[in-house]
Amino acid sequence: MAREETQVLEAFLHRSVPLTKTMGIGVHRIDPSGIELGAPLAPNRNHFGGAFGGSIANLGLTAAWLLVHWRLSDRVPAPTVVIAEQRVVFARPVLRALVARAAMPDQASWRDFEGALERRGRGRIAMAATVEGDGEVAARFEGSFVATSG
Amino acid sequence: MAREETQVLEAFLHRSVPLTKTMGIGVHRIDPSGIELGAPLAPNRNHFGGAFGGSIANLGLTAAWLLVHWRLSDRVPAPTVVIAEQRVVFARPVLRALVARAAMPDQASWRDFEGALERRGRGRIAMAATVEGDGEVAARFEGSFVATSG
Numbered sequence: 001m002a003r004e005e006t007q008v009l010e011a012f013l014h015r016s017v018p019l020t021k022t023m024g025i026g027v028h029r030i031d032p033s034g035i036e037l038g039a040p041l042a043p044n045r046n047h048f049g050g051a052f053g054g055s056i057a058n059l060g061l062t063a064a065w066l067l068v069h070w071r072l073s074d075r076v077p078a079p080t081v082v083i084a085e086q087r088v089v090f091a092r093p094v095l096r097a098l099v100a101r102a103a104m105p106d107q108a109s110w111r112d113f114e115g116a117l118e119r120r121g122r123g124r125i126a127m128a129a130t131v132e133g134d135g136e137v138a139a140r141f142e143g144s145f146v147a148t149s150g
Numbered sequence: 151m152a153r154e155e156t157q158v159l160e161a162f163l164h165r166s167v168p169l170t171k172t173m174g175i176g177v178h179r180i181d182p183s184g185i186e187l188g189a190p191l192a193p194n195r196n197h198f199g200g201a202f203g204g205s206i207a208n209l210g211l212t213a214a215w216l217l218v219h220w221r222l223s224d225r226v227p228a229p230t231v232v233i234a235e236q237r238v239v240f241a242r243p244v245l246r247a248l249v250a251r252a253a254m255p256d257q258a259s260w261r262d263f264e265g266a267l268e269r270r271g272r273g274r275i276a277m278a279a280t281v282e283g284d285g286e287v288a289a290r291f292e293g294s295f296v297a298t299s300g
């Protein structure tokens with residue numbers, strides 16, 4: 001995806017969910033296989049100068065949500081995608097900038113999800129993301145999202 | 151707890167985790183049995199005018215974390231409390247201000263936690279919180295926190 005397109009998606013994200021702008025979330029890369037987001041430490045710091053657990057969780061959530069949203073955005077009208085459930089396991093503190101990556105689920109799961117969306121106007125998909133700090137995995141995010149036809 | 155004391159705790163929260171100030175989180179009430187926090191919709195809104203799932207999750211996390219922190223804050227030095235794991239189930243959208251409540255865990259669990267903190271300098275405690283919008287439970291938060299002696 002061209003740099004200009006990641007900027008358009010980033011502007012959409014900041015406009016849609018203002019907290020993501022406060023968090024300084026940037027779209028580094030998005031393509032049909034996955035997404036990478038980043039965020040600086042300063043607006044996301046906690047009481048001991050590391051990253052706030054809530055910011056770490058939100059960066060994983062946002063990566064997974066934005067990838068699902070983007071993959072469905074050529075549908076007319078675009079479905080609404082919301083989170084239904086999430087689990088986050090925090091493995092280590094983050095003392096620098098954050099990077100989150102989410103990959104597309106396997107093709108069969110995605111086909112089932114799109115099929116349910118087409119047939120019933122509603123589908124559910126499980127997504128995973130990792131959040132890194134200093135190049136090491138700091139947290140693992142797993143979440144289910146529900147898409148509803150607009 | 152007197153109004154003045156909730157303001158002191160709120161100022162501590164905003165200073166420690168700046169994102170909680172952006173989210174507009176206020177401390178409504180805290181006492182040895184539990185805590186209630188609130189947040190307005192505007193800084194926490196999502197792409198369809200409801201509350202962002204990440205904000206809902208963070209309000210539950212913050213309620214649980216702040217209660218543990220506060221209950222341990224008379225120890226010298228005060229332990230550091232961080233989140234280790236969380237699960238959030240979202241039951242319904244929130245279209246107005248958010249309210250989160252966390253209660254103290256049962257006394258035996260809390261005693262085990264404080265005992266581990268004293269003996270080994272490290273303890274783990276499971277906490278739960280609910281997040282409401284419009285007086286209905288919108289999400290249930292469950293998380294484990296690890297405290298380490300300072």
